[in-house]
Amino acid sequence: MNTAIKRQQAPSREDRRTRILDAAEALFSRHGYDGVTLRAIARSAGVDVALANYHFGRKRALFDAVLLRRAEVMNARRLADLEACLEEAAPGRPSVEAIIRAYLRPLLTIPEVHEEGWKNYYALVAYVNNSPQWGGILMTQFFNPLIDRFIDALRLALPDARDEDIYWAYQFLSGALTLTFAQTGRLDELSRGLCRSDDLQAAYEHMVGFVTAGFERVCRADSGTPAGQ
Amino acid sequence: MNTAIKRQQAPSREDRRTRILDAAEALFSRHGYDGVTLRAIARSAGVDVALANYHFGRKRALFDAVLLRRAEVMNARRLADLEACLEEAAPGRPSVEAIIRAYLRPLLTIPEVHEEGWKNYYALVAYVNNSPQWGGILMTQFFNPLIDRFIDALRLALPDARDEDIYWAYQFLSGALTLTFAQTGRLDELSRGLCRSDDLQAAYEHMVGFVTAGFERVCRADSGTPAGQ
DNA sequence: TGCCAGTTTCAACAATTGTTGAAATTATAG
């Protein structure tokens, strides 16, 4: 028996830890935190129930580990893209579109982006972002510093904008982004196949235009309180 | 003892059904479907566990009933606002902004909009909208017809736009809308109190501008495939 | 009054939950 077959039948130790992460990622992204049992994760990973506890501790810690694994990769890429964008731009005056691209592009330039794992992770981010109960240490303390950097950059691009307007616009970007990359399939059905959720390139191009225009309109200096009807 | 005290101590029968709905709405919106037990709902409503089963059948049916109760009210209002908007507009050519306002305004012109119930409902909509598992009959068959009407109106407002672009733009509107009205409190924290999630009027005014600009840019006729970097 | 349909509670069910401590296995180093 060669090593390939051997690995299929009895995955090595260090493999098991990541296999638990992968199984948990897939199940959590589909059914949410409470919709998944540790036994379902263990069964899917082909290991014993107690092993998840040995490697990660409590169930909640496993959930956090799933999220952190890819968040660290993604945040590093976003930060690098933002800094590159700021260096290329005219000193002290980047364009809104360039900043938006730096924020969105890493989502689809990850080399392994079409692997199931990243799709599951995006769905998971939409889950936590839209749930009031997941505000805790994990999302807030981990994502907010990165977002602050992007807000700073947007202040440079929109020097006359009020902070309040920038934050509201970021909120809309955040909602559009997480829903779209969650790939729930609702858009496919609504458009009767005209749009495909898994066409990340099309999603990216459309979103850049939509969001850039939105920022530029909302952050015009002339708006005291818009004369709403 | 007067009737007010009496009602507090022993709610009438028909009250109990709606008290179960209210309790379920509050708990589901905070913890999701699987994060809530029928016993927790019953305890919060002050009734026996079996009563929820008597009135609504299975747990999933109770969840659907919670969602449908307010969705019917909201959808009727949106439809009325859309038709009024189309009648007021120049024949065959409404403005994008007027359509967006008709889609969003009912969310805050509901008279009882500041009651806890509607806030919980908005959070619940964000929950189902962002979860891949809730595509079923309920959301799809119930919301899609209304959305189709709005898409039709947007086609009139943007006669040169490709359908594909309109659907993508609607997807972004949908994500921004559901996240914002879910009022997760993340924006409050990120902006250090500068923006308040519960200021629905400010959310509405900003969103109208952002989304209208987004639609108008994405749905320009000239874009074959945008020259993305 | 007595009866009856609509509500509500009681008690219990089989199944499943997260978690743990001890035993068994495997790898690593001496």
Next chain:
DNA sequence: CTATAATTTCAACAATTGTTGAAACTGGCA
């Protein structure tokens, strides 16, 4: 090889889950 540490499994725990059938209660009608 042996012993020591890391990993994995086994078995079981107390608590909780959705659901149900029968009993108790309620108000309105004859």
